[in-house]
Amino acid sequence: MAWVMCTLLVARNGGANPLNPRGLTAAPNGPFRVDHNQILDSTGKPFLMRGTELIDFHPQIDENARAGQAFGPHSATSLSALRLRYNMNTVRLPLDMSEARDMAYFTKLAKVVRGANQLELLVILAPRVPSAGTPPFTRAEFWSRCAAAFRDYPNVIFDAFPDPSPTMLPAGIDAHSADGWNTWRSVMMPLVQAIRATGAKQPIILASWNDGRMFEGAGDALLIDDRNIIYGISPHYATTRTDAARETCFGWLARRAPVAANGWDLELENPAACAAIPSDPAAVSDMIRANLQDLDDRRISWTISVLEPGKLVKELYFFHGTMLDSGWTCGSGPDLRAGLGRLIEGYLRSTEDRSLFVVGAAGGLDIPRGGFANGYGPVMAERDVRARGRRLPLSLGGITVQVTDSAGISRPARIFWVSEGWGQVDFVIPEESAVGRARVTLLRHDASRSSTVITIADTAPGFRTLISCAGPAVGTATQVFADGHTFTRQLAQCKGLDCRAVEVPMSKGARTEARLLVSGFRHAGSARDIQVTIGGRRVPVLSYGPDADPGMDQLTIAIPPSLRGLGEADLIAHVSGRVSNVVRIRIGG
């Protein structure tokens, strides 16, 4: 649903303010409970959902080649990009109730849910049907099964009935009258009861009528007799344009109960919805930011757009955010480049749209001291140039980079690479930098500058890859045979942008180790603090520490014989509670 609310808000919040950074969104730490108008995690800290929607879960699609590969829409790689690159903590997963016929369905669904939870993403399960008017009893039956399957998942929330339509009301009843809300309660209560009957205690989202007026007219009659209810809204740009409208539709409720907005996007392909937004990209961007800020101010959770080409991202490979800069033509069909992605990314990372965008090896906000960082944006060096040798220069192509740490101390960073135009600058965060919020400033030979805010961490595990923090891990695999001789091969091979994981040989009678090129591991307390999994199975860490290449670390793991024949699988690390990017490794037979 297209939604850009109030033009009056534009002046108040023209853009993200890097000086007032939001920082890393809190990782979900359930079980959650509702207290007054807040969602509290297991430690009692308030939690706000910030996320997006995934494409619908279908067991047959998730089993096919599209979804099963590294970059499928529900793959760990994609989910990792949402957490690390987009700084989100929630995904909304639409389900097709008609497919949930047996427990096999829920077993497959649980695999996706666990994958998201492992990558620090709360999952909202949101069942829907292809056609409207599904009888409530069918939905209650679904929840009896679904809630039973997920009652022990602390980082799952149930959206009982997304988008209930007033068309289900008897003729002549206004959806926002007392009768209308009584009907709404009578639809929702059996679903709540069905979920609670399974023993599931997670919060439940109950969505407003999907007519754009949301909870207008609900009053006390709305409140459901359950302690863990979140009220769901789907604001429309066309109908919720002013502060007064927002107050009427959901503002009053947000002061009394937790509210979550979901399912909103620009819908550029929908002529009517698209016509309701300004044609100037800057004006749309300002309004979207203003709306996000308004939700922040009201402490309202939200999921926005969809992890789908042409929605949040341009593609499921580099996960580059869609942009409004290139413009759009309302109703002209899908344009995979146009959307809110870059805007959302910038908002959640507290970066400016056209300023530097700095990530660590994992593609995330946290960048390890002593580790390498990639900055994207207006580099504009004298020419494309790569530093030679291991002693990196402090100035390259007319560019210098300064890192001002949380103690206020500025240090020059050593630089690997600079681009001539809007491109990339690769540099090393000075080892002696203090942890915490820091400012990176790029100074050009013409005395102009660009800067942004990053977070320096002691540990921020990232696997080096050759394509945008995803794909095959970079490193070597070595077999050590009983007679002492060894055999070593690379883990990845690229032809242009096409990178493939090379099979790790697993000869019988030999032990196999993989030495991975990583960043952000060197300050881990001990090997015990590093948890590495391949295909979900934990593997031993043999050693870790700085590599010979500046800014890089090495991580050596054993590949146990039990993994022989696993094939290509996800490789993930957790270090001191921080999760790495997801990369791929191929284990041979």
Added chain:
Amino acid sequence: MRGVPVALLMAALLLGSDPEAYDWRLPRGFPKPRMPANNPMSEVKVQLGRYLFYDQRLSVNRTQSCASCHQQEREFADGRATSSGATGEPHPRSAMSLVNVAYAAALTWADPTLRSLEEQAVVPMFSNHPVELGLSGHERSTLDALRAEPVYRDLFPRAFGESQNPFTMVNAARALAAFERSIISERSPYDRYHTGGEEDAICESAKRGEAVFFTDQVAGCFRCHGGFNFSDAVTYKGKEADRVRFHNTALYQEYPPPNRGLFERTGRWSDIGKFKAPSLCNIALTAPYMHDGSIATLEEVLKHYAAGRAHQHPNKDPRIHKLELSPQNRADLLAFLRALTDKEVLHDPRFANPWEPQRTSVRAVASRRPGRGEGQLAKRLAADRSRPRHLIAAN
């Protein structure tokens, strides 16, 4: 004590002849231009060059001056597709803007050998194919005319005091070069935004256009028109001497003589159609475009690059790809290009015609005693310098 003021005066005079002492008044981002050792910049030399630049006595029939094809109100170009000389002979190529020519690593459209403004200045004066100013064979009479002018009787000796005979065509060329070198544009909205840090100096559309311009996957214009001067044929003091690159943009499938670009100099087939990437500073004011002025507007220039293979040429620069821009990208790119316009150059009295009475009373100045004339000139220069400036000179 009496010796101190004399010493200061001597120091000031020495300083005046010191090239390092010339105040370029450059803002942040603009390096010092390179200048030949045998023609150091000085204020008086720039002034002399300015008078010569606008002096029609420097043409065979006293109908044209340098300013005929390099008009201040047209960003020191002439607004025509191709120019014509003093005798009416047409020129094959469009007159290039002289704004920021101090930073040009190669001069004219396609001559890799012509690298100093001093050398270039004599080309229009004496060339016969085609005739531009047509002074060949008229050197003596031209110099006689200059000697007869009170302004020059004041300025030539002061600009070239070290010469026994300052009135030479070589010195005239040096003075012209010095003036041309002084025409630096640095107050465009984009300059103020990019190096001046004025966030509101350009509109949002131009900011988006900047990204379009500087991104390979979109327009990638910066590959040939990058850097502070928006050209890849740039030099300045301290810069390593690069080989100047010339580019075939596939403007034509067959380039007609004598407009075959670098080929006219090298005779190599692979150089057909290759021309210098001109600076895009003030590009919105220097229409028509391309080496032969064959494209009337910036919009049409973008259409040419969007045509992609419409004109295929074996020498086409591989960096030039089909420009696939959305309408928004195109509008933003145009907004960016227009933000490179420094309108102050159009009216800057430092570069204006000094012979026009409303601009200055130079004849009166020159007719006075030299000491007073110097004083007036100094006052004028001081007045020029007191003009409001958007950017603070770093050098």
